[in-house]
Amino acid sequence: MGVVPALPVAVPLLLAAALVGLSPLIGRRxxxxxxxxxxxAVTALCAALLVDTAGGPVxxxxxxxxxxxxxxxxxxxxxxxxxxxxATLAGVLAxxxxxxxxxxxxxxxxxxxxxxxxxxxxxxxxxxxxxxxxMFVFYELLSVAAYALAxxxxxxxxxxxxxxxFAMTNSVGGFLVLxxxxxxxxxxxxxxxxxxxxxxxxxxxxxxxxxxxxxxxxGFFVKAAVVPFHFWLADAYALAPIPVGVLFxxxxxxxxxxxxxxxxxxxxxxPLPGGGSLRAVLLLGAVATALVGGVMCVLQRHLARMLAxxxxxxxxxxLxxxxxxxxxxxxxxxxxxxxxxxxxxxxxVSIGLVQHHLHEVDELALRGRGRHLPWTAALVxxxxxxxxxxxxxxxxxxxxxxxxxxxxxxxxxxxxxFVAVAALTxxxxxxxxxxxxxxxxxxxxxxxxxxxxxxxxxxTLVGPAVVLLAAALxxxxxxxxxxxxxxxxxxxxxxxxxxxxxxxGTTGPDVAATPGGHPPSSLVLPAALAALSALLGLALALGAxxxxxxxAGGLTWALRRAWDPTAAVLRALxxxxxxxxxxxxxxxxxxxxxLLALMVR
Amino acid sequence: xxxxxxxxxxxxxxxxxxxxxxxRNLVHAITCLSVVQSSTYILLLAVGFERGGxxxxxxxxxxxxxxxxxxxxxxxxxxxxxxxTVSALLLALAVQVYKHHGTLDPERFRGxxx
Numbered sequence: 001m002g003v004v005p006a007l008p009v010a011v012p013l014l015l016a017a018a019l020v021g022l023s024p025l026i027g028r029r030x031x032x033x034x035x036x037x038x039x040x041a042v043t044a045l046c047a048a049l050l051v052d053t054a055g056g057p058v059x060x061x062x063x064x065x066x067x068x069x070x071x072x073x074x075x076x077x078x079x080x081x082x083x084x085x086x087a088t089l090a091g092v093l094a095x096x097x098x099x100x101x102x103x104x105x106x107x108x109x110x111x112x113x114x115x116x117x118x119x120x121x122x123x124x125x126x127x128x129x130x131x132x133x134x135m136f137v138f139y140e141l142l143s144v145a146a147y148a149l150a151x152x153x154x155x156x157x158x159x160x161x162x163x164x165x166f167a168m169t170n171s172v173g174g175f176l177v178l179x180x181x182x183x184x185x186x187x188x189x190x191x192x193x194x195x196x197x198x199x200x201x202x203x204x205x206x207x208x209x210x211x212x213x214x215x216x217x218x219g220f221f222v223k224a225a226v227v228p229f230h231f232w233l234a235d236a237y238a239l240a241p242i243p244v245g246v247l248f249x250x251x252x253x254x255x256x257x258x259x260x261x262x263x264x265x266x267x268x269x270x271p272l273p274g275g276g277s278l279r280a281v282l283l284l285g286a287v288a289t290a291l292v293g294g295v296m297c298v299l300q301r302h303l304a305r306m307l308a309x310x311x312x313x314x315x316x317x318x319l320x321x322x323x324x325x326x327x328x329x330x331x332x333x334x335x336x337x338x339x340x341x342x343x344x345x346x347x348x349v350s351i352g353l354v355q356h357h358l359h360e361v362d363e364l365a366l367r368g369r370g371r372h373l374p375w376t377a378a379l380v381x382x383x384x385x386x387x388x389x390x391x392x393x394x395x396x397x398x399x400x401x402x403x404x405x406x407x408x409x410x411x412x413x414x415x416x417x418f419v420a421v422a423a424l425t426x427x428x429x430x431x432x433x434x435x436x437x438x439x440x441x442x443x444x445x446x447x448x449x450x451x452x453x454x455x456x457x458x459x460t461l462v463g464p465a466v467v468l469l470a471a472a473l474x475x476x477x478x479x480x481x482x483x484x485x486x487x488x489x490x491x492x493x494x495x496x497x498x499x500x501x502x503x504x505g506t507t508g509p510d511v512a513a514t515p516g517g518h519p520p521s522s523l524v525l526p527a528a529l530a531a532l533s534a535l536l537g538l539a540l541a542l543g544a545x546x547x548x549x550x551x552a553g554g555l556t557w558a559l560r561r562a563w564d565p566t567a568a569v570l571r572a573l574x575x576x577x578x579x580x581x582x583x584x585x586x587x588x589x590x591x592x593x594x595l596l597a598l599m600v601r
Numbered sequence: 602x603x604x605x606x607x608x609x610x611x612x613x614x615x616x617x618x619x620x621x622x623x624x625r626n627l628v629h630a631i632t633c634l635s636v637v638q639s640s641t642y643i644l645l646l647a648v649g650f651e652r653g654g655x656x657x658x659x660x661x662x663x664x665x666x667x668x669x670x671x672x673x674x675x676x677x678x679x680x681x682x683x684x685x686t687v688s689a690l691l692l693a694l695a696v697q698v699y700k701h702h703g704t705l706d707p708e709r710f711r712g713x714x715x
Contacts (some may be wrong), residue, residue, distance in 0.1 A: 133676060140683045147690055154697040157710040164694055164707065168621060171634055171687050178641045178680060179614070185673070186648035578630065578707050579622045586618060 003052060005060040005077040008045040008087065009125040012038045016117035023110040035113035036098045042120055043091030049128075050084040054484065056491065057501050059130065070503045072192035078130025078502055081488035082334055086251065086258055087127040089338050092471065093250040093345045094120045096464035097243035100349055103460050104356060112152070119145035119247065126255055130502060132184070132267070133191045135259060136177050139223070143170050146252060149244040150236045161576060162235025169232040169581045173222025176589070180215030183208055184267070193266040194502035197495050201270030209271050210600050211593075216263055218589045224256025226319060227289040228588040230312050231574060231581035234296075237311065238304035242352035245304060246464075249311045250345035254337045257315065261322050261330060265493045274325025277599040279409070281592065282323030287417055290316025294424030296574065298540070299567055301363040303351045303432055307344060310387060310425040314340050317421055320414055321402035329405035331489040335482070336398025339475040343386035343395060346468035347429070350379040353461055354436065363432045368439030375457065377437035379465050380429060386472055388426035388534040389418075391527055394475025397482065400526035419533045426537035431544045441545035606647035613640035627695040627705045631688060638684045642677050649673030 015038040019031060026034075052058055057080040061067075065074025094116060101112075122142030129135045147170075151163025185191060187208055188199035200209060218229070225233040237248045264272075272278060293313025300306040318340070321333030353376045355361050358369050370377060389395040399418055406414035434440040475481065491497060500506045573580075613636055620633030649670030655662065657671035695705060702710040 133679075137679060137683070140687070144686050144690055147687075147694070151694050151697070155701055157698075157702055160694060160698050160701070161707070161710065164627065164691065164698070167687065167691050167694070168630065168634060171691075172618065172621070172637060174683075175614075175638055175641050179610075179644055182641065182644045182648050182673075182676075185645075185676075191672075579624065582618060582621050586622075 003045055003048045005049060005058060005079045005128055006062070008042045008049070008091075009121050009128070011041050011045070012117040012121040012124075016114040016121070019110040019114045019117070026110070031110040031113045032098070032102050035117055036095065036102070038117050039091060039095040039098050039120060042124060043088060043095055046084055046088040046091050046124060049079050050081055050088055053079050053081045053084050057498070059502050059505070066505075067503050072190065072195045072503060075134055076130040076192060076502065077128045078193070078498075079128050080492060081484065082258070082492050083127040083262070085334070085338060085488075086254065087124040089341055090120060090123040090127070090247070090251045092468070093247050093341065096345060096349065096468055097246040099460050100246070100352060100464045101241075101243040103458055112149075115145050115149055116243075116247075119149065123247075123251065123255065127258065130194065131192050132181050132196060132263070135263075136174065136181060139177065139259070140174050142252070142255070143167075143174060143223075146170075146244075146248070150240045150248075152241050152244065153239070156239060158235060159239040162232075162237075162239045165232040165576060165578045165581050166236035168578050169229070169585060170222055172582060172585060173219045173229070175219075176215045176222070177219030180212045180219065183212040183215070187212070192502065193262070194499040196267045197270060198499045198503065200267060201495065201499075203271060205268075205271035205600055207600075209268070210596055213268050213272060214589070214593050214596055217260060218585075218592060220256045220260040220263070221285070221588075222256070222585060224253050224260070224315050224319070225289075225312050226256075226285050226315065227292045227312070228584040228591075230289065230293070230315075231576070231584050233312060234305050234308045234574065235576050237308035238302060242304075242348060242355065245307070245351075246345045246348045249307055249348055250341040253311055253315050254318065254341060257318055257322060257333070257337070261333075261492070264325075266495060266498050269493070269495045272600075278596075279323060279325055281595045281599065282325070283320060283411065283414075284595075285592070286316050286319035286323045287414075288316070289313070289319060290417055290421045292316075292570065294421040295566065296570055297425050297428045298431075298544075299571060300428065303354065303361045303363060304348070306363075306428050306432065307347055307351065310347075310428070311344060313421050313425055314344070314387070317399070317402075317418060320417070321398075321405065324402075324405050324409045324411070326405055326409055327486070327489045327493045328408065329402055330493060331482075331485045332398050332401030332403075332405055334398070334489060335401060335475065335485055336395055339386070339394025339398055339472045342468045342472035342475065343383055343393065346379065346386075346465040346472070347383040349461075349465035349468065350376055350383060353379070353457075353465070356461065363435055364443040366436040367441065367443030368436070370437040371439060373437065375462055377433060379462075379469065380433045380437070382469055383465075384426045384429035384433065384537070385534060386469065387429065388422045388537050389530045390534050391523075391530060392473055392476040394472050396526065396530050397476050399530070400523060401482070403526055403529065415529060419529050419536070422530070422533035423536035423540060426534060427540035427544070430537055430541035434541055434545050606643050606650070610640040610644040610647065613637070613643065625706050625708065627698060627707060628692070630707070631691045631695060634691070635684060635688055638680070638687075641680055645673045645677045645680065 057078050060077040061074045122138045126138035147163055147167040150166050151160050153159045188196055190196045222229040290313050293309050297306055297309035318333045318337050321329045360366050386393040389399045403415045617633045617637030621630050624630035651667055651669045654667040654669045657668040699705055
């Protein structure tokens with residue numbers, strides 16, 4: 001079709017400006033309609049771009065400043081299926097969020113709508129940009145919009161605190177990215193990703209390249225909330241308004257991972273080939289993130305906070321797929337990321353439904369009060385199964401691909417981490433569902449305030465969750481998807497092919513599409529592992545709800561002895577202080593830096 | 602090329618971070634963030650500096666005149682705009698904190714913790 005790649009960024013930005021300008025003239029309904037139309041338009045444009053890029057990346061030079069003699073002069077959008085897919089995901093989630101906020105979100109004027117559109121435009125620009133400095137600008141733009149949205153409920157001290165911590169830590173992360181860009185520019189004189197990759201390829205990494213890599217990696221990991229850069233996340237995500245949380249948990253953290261993968265493969269894969277030691281460093285971060293997030297998720301009783309830590313833990317899982325530094329691992333990570341984003345978006349909406357009906361999001365205080373909400377219960381349970389990666393959810397296919405890649409790369413034990421983490425996050429949600437909707441387990445059981453009328457369930461409230469879950473199922477069921485993802489990641493990881501497409505305008509080597517995906521490997525083992533995760537999750541949830549029924553054997557005792565001190569230490573570490581969060585950023589950067597220095601020595 | 606600007610950039614980055622980590626006042630912390638950001642301005646300008654170069658305006662100078670890199674100038678300007686936005690937004694949040702909770706000490710206002 002040939003959509004101009006600048007449109008999905010320009011349309012929401014112009015609409016946002018119009019909304020702010022027109023705010024004295026238009027009412028709430030018109031603002032809702034305009035914002036929703038903008039989000040739908042962005043989704044449609046990004047989906048069209050996704051179709052356009054099936055044959056290879058689409059390069060768009062702003063102002064027609066095409067490269068001369070293979071040297072990039074202008075600024076480019078380089079759109080490939082991975083970037084366009086992520087942008088489409090953002091569009092879908094933003095549409096769902098705006099449909100949800102249609103009825104209940106109390107916004108004064110049009111600022112909320114304008115901010116959401118700017119946020120969306122920046123996310124899309126970040127995904128489509130082929131220029132490192134422009135990635136930084138969009139990173140900052142999306143961050144600023146996110147800070148404002150996270151601190152929206154200014155009457156809640158927790159929300160303001162979360163927004164401030166979010167803003168401080170992520171700004172430092174942004175400056176790290178910028179410092180990395182400055183070093184790379186000093187070395188190569190280039191800002192275009194393809195040009196940078198071409199200049200650095202063919203020489204082994206020296207100290208400057210490694211330092212630049214470290215700065216960019218840590219900067220993007222702050223956004224992705226990789227341990228130990230994740231301390232800002234819980235307050236910011238959990239205490240933001242629900243529609244904002246849908247976007248935060250669904251796509252924003254994943255953008256950090258996307259940026260890392262993009263920059264690694266287009267710029268650094270030449271001087272820093274994916275050898276065993278770089279893999280080991282990244283896997284260390286991934287596994288730590290997955291486990292810390294999983295354990296913290298189980299420890300929460302605030303439902304939205306639970307989802308925030310589930311986000312951390314699943315960022316770890318996705319990073320594990322990327323950290324294998326192989327196309328098949330990346331392919332699994334991409335599929336997982338999209339499906340997982342949809343599931344978490346749906347879960348955030350479901351938590352919003354609980355809050356809307358019961359005016360409370362504390363698991364213990366809600367015990368049994370959700371008995372009359374069968375639809376919400378079904379949504380939460382389905383979402384928990386989606387988090388566990390049960391087929392036919394798309395998370396299952398992504399995880400199966402990642403497990404296969406891990407085995408092929410010589411890390412078969414990663415499958416154990418995947419099972420454990422999926423079990424932990426789904427256990428937390430199943431436990432909450434059991435307590436809130438079925439009245440199981442203990443709880444402070446605050447009596448339901450009788451004077452609060454139970455609002456009627458409305459399609460604009462339930463609809464977004466149902467549609468997002470259905471989309472996550474569609475990702476798992478669409479037969480041709482795995483094959484297309486494999487072609488896309490083959491191109492994504494081909495540094496010289498990418499450079500040739502951008503700088504020479506050639507279409508690059510033709511990647512043979514295997515119809516229906518890779519040679520059909522057995523799905524029996526992944527399915528068994530997924531079933532095991534779900535069963536373990538259910539067992540953990542039941543164990544937590546019915547502690548009296550636990551067999552009083554040595555195993556239970558040993559588990560408790562190991563669990564309680566770990567939980568206490570983790571709780572104490574997650575203080576939510578700005579200073580702590582920035583300290584951990586410095587410590588984490590020093591740690592990663594030491595490991596990288598040992599690696600290239 | 603002198604090493605000095607790079608050392609200054611590293612110093613500003615670290616001293617700003619130290620300020621943020623130890624701060625007990627939000628306005629102070631936000632100012633420290635600006636200090637961290639200033640280090641990126643210096644780093645960018647140092648990368649594109651050319652000793653003895655003129656300003657990069659090529660209207661009436663002979664071809665081949667040494668000039669500083671205009672690209673880093675543009676990057677720094679963009680960075681300053683970003684910095685202004687971030688500071689303004691953070692200060693607005695600090696104002697809200699003070700209005701609603703009567704303090705600027707990040708330790709003295711907290712939400713419900715679990």
